Amino acid sequence: AQSVTQLGSHVSVSEGALVLLRCNYSSSVPPYLFWYVQYPNQGLQLLLKYTTGATLVKGINGFEAEFKKSETSFHLTKPSAHMSDAAEYFCAVSFSGGYQKVTFGTGTKLQVIP
C-alpha cells in the first residue's frame, strides 16, 4: 500500500528564510507525487506535481520540489518565505495507472514570522 509521511506537523520560519517541508513516501511502484496548499477555510490548491521526467519540479509561488528515488523523498522548498506562504501544506502520492485515488500526508502548518 502507498503511504506518505510528512515530518513536522508545524514548521516556523522567519520571513525571507528558506522554507523546507519534508515528505517521504512508501510505494512499491513508481509514484506520482504532489504538493498541495490549503489556506484557512479554503480547499486545496495544487502547488506542483511529479509524474515522470525531470526530477526537479517547479511550481507556483516560487516553490519547487525534487523527487529522490533513492531516498524516497519529495521535499518542498522555497528560497525566501513570504508572509503570504503561511498555510497548511500537504504532500500526496498516487500510483501510475488507474484513476484518482490519492493518499495524502497529515499536513504541515507553516508559520512565517515577521
Place this chain on the structure above:
Amino acid sequence: KAGVTQTPRYLIKTRGQQVTLSCSPISGHRSVSWYQQTPGQGLQFLFEYFSETQRNKGNFPGRFSGRQFSNSRSEMNVSTLELGDSALYLCASSFTGRQTDTQYFGPGTRLTVL
C-alpha cells in the same frame, strides 16, 4: 472559468439524520472525487466518479454513498449520521480522473453533527 462549487458551505445536523452534499465541477471536467478531512484522520479519499460510474472507493462504511449526474455534477449522501462524521468534505474535479490529471478542489462543506 468558474471553479469547483460546493453547496452548502456549512451544515449542522443531529445524530441519526441524513445529509446530502452537492458538488459542481469545473465545466468540461468529467471526474469528481470526494474527500473527508478531519483533524484526527487528515484527508481521506471517499470515492471517485466518472461518467456517472463510481470507479474508485475508499475505506468508508456503506452509510457514505454518492452519485454523479449526466452533467457531471455529483452528490454525496451520509445516512444515519454519527458524531465522528463531523468533518470538512472536499470535492475535486479533473478532466479524466487519470492520476496525472490535476485535481481542482472546491472550498468544502463543513458538516457538524451534534
